[in-house]
């Protein structure tokens with residue numbers, strides 16, 4: 435009798451934090467993964483995130499043909515697993531973003547922050563803005579579009595937006611600056627038409643044009659690591675990222691941002707975040723999740 439070879443279905447295991455799954459994720463594996471996420475990225479993973487950790491990392495085990503989470507943890511903890519640690523962090527971070535998310539921040543930027551800065555830039559001054567945790571670029575490009583809406587020849591002036599993220603895939607996506615129709619929907623049509631161009635072989639994809647891209651520089655930067663920037667920023671957008679950090683890490687980040695803000699500079703934070711720790715003394719509220727640095731006395 436001829437038998438047809440069949441592909442064996444993956445064996446389901448019964449124990450672990452995610453019963454019935456292909457790979458067993460033990461409490462110890464979870465703790466190891468959570469430990470690395472905290473020490474390397476500041477991200478706090480509670481045990482109720484076991485399903486999320488499983489679903490995002492099971493793909494990595496399949497790609498690497500690793501049979502158990504125990505072996506995966508051994509790899510990411512080893513010096514040889516440095517690259518995979520980066521992949522793990524990228525897989526476990528949340529990159530949700532959109533153009534003009536939390537529109538009141540862009541309105542505040544446009545009406546309260548940019549007008550005097552633009553007047554100064556026209557006289558040879560500079561404008562510096564930091565999008566710290568920029569994901570795939572929608573936030574820094576929304577800042578760029580806000581500037582261009584007031585100053586269409588902004589690329590002629592000394593205006594720079596620094597966009598940073600821990601995830602190199604996000605840095606690459608932002609640098610490319612190409613967005614599918616669903617992602618571009620948040621851009622007002624007039625701005626979209628003026629500052630985006632259809633990609634040649636995929637016309638429904640729109641790419642930020644050279645002028646818009648020239649305003650933004652993307653770099654990989656870990657918010658809990660070193661910050662090599664020397665100059666000050668007129669505005670910092672640090673939104674929807676510290677929510678993943680523990681309270682003491684959040685307070686440290688705000689304290690490190692204060693000296694980087696110019697006098698009267700603005701700090702924009704996410705809708706469910708708040709400034710905490712010593713930075714509270716140096717920042718005053720200027721609207722919803724919007725702060726200004728006190729002017730030097």
Ligand SMILES: C[S@@+](CC[C@H](N)C(=O)[O-])C[C@H]1O[C@@H](n2cnc3c(N)ncnc32)[C@H](O)[C@@H]1O
Nearest residue numbers: 475527530531567569600601656657673674675
């Ligand atoms: C939810 S997105 C927020 C994007 C954007 N700021 C917004 O509000 O739409 C969070 C981003 O933070 C990044 N991130 C997480 N931990 C980070 C860290 N330690 N340093 C820098 N970026 C980090 C993630 O890679 C992700 O792109």
